[in-house]
Amino acid sequence: xxxxxxxxxxxxxxxxxxxxxxxxxxxxxxxxLFWYVQYPNQGLQLLLKYTSAATLVKGxxxxxxxxxxxxxxxxxxxxxAHMSDAAEYFCAVREGGGADGLTFGKGTHLIIQP
Amino acid sequence: xxxxxxSPRYKITETGRQVTLMCHQTWSHSYMFWYRQxxxxxxxxxxxxxxxxITDKGEVPDGYVVSRSKTENFPLTLESATRxxxxxxxxASSGRPGQGASEFFGPGTRLTVL
Numbered sequence: 136x137x138x139x140x141x142x143x144x145x146x147x148x149x150x151x152x153x154x155x156x157x158x159x160x161x162x163x164x165x166x167x168l169f170w171y172v173q174y175p176n177q178g179l180q181l182l183l184k185y186t187s188a189a190t191l192v193k194g195x196x197x198x199x200x201x202x203x204x205x206x207x208x209x210x211x212x213x214x215x216a217h218m219s220d221a222a223e224y225f226c227a228v229r230e231g232g233g234a235d236g237l238t239f240g241k242g243t244h245l246i247i248q249p
Numbered sequence: 250x251x252x253x254x255x256s257p258r259y260k261i262t263e264t265g266r267q268v269t270l271m272c273h274q275t276w277s278h279s280y281m282f283w284y285r286q287x288x289x290x291x292x293x294x295x296x297x298x299x300x301x302x303i304t305d306k307g308e309v310p311d312g313y314v315v316s317r318s319k320t321e322n323f324p325l326t327l328e329s330a331t332r333x334x335x336x337x338x339x340x341a342s343s344g345r346p347g348q349g350a351s352e353f354f355g356p357g358t359r360l361t362v363l
Binding site: 186187 | 280282284289290291292293294297299305307339341345346348349351352353354355356357
């Protein structure tokens, strides 16, 4: 069975500092991995996804994530935080060819300090 | 407008009443999904559908019923609402998940059961 663990329900960084949101997964088959962002009172927006092509994936708004099979991780980073990055971030996994939806982590609330 | 829409956006109902949440997508995606979002749980899959007239249970299906007579619509019905079903409900759609297709989410319906 697949699962996702997001370390830290809340992460606070200063504006201009590095953003690092952690995600570890478990999957019995090669996974597809996703990061979504949710702004207040809105739906989820796809930031980026890993589908077994490049291990370093670049997404929207300057975010990127690196797939590390040996560490079963897919951490999300951004070199310089902006106030507009404040939101809830979800990591999600889908096992290989499965068509039965995504398994989500519990989310990390990113706080940006001025 | 193209995309995925949900209605109503907000709903207050009473215990024991039947409630139907609507979801409509204009991309002709084969796959559609219903998730619920609760604090501390992230998003959990309720039901999904691979095509018209094909539906299957997700992680938390009890108390919910779905149907899909047309590709573009995927209504979710709470046959007898309970307070534990107070939540934010998200509908999503995607192309072929087995090929790494992303899920696109609607804006959500906030349901309160009194």
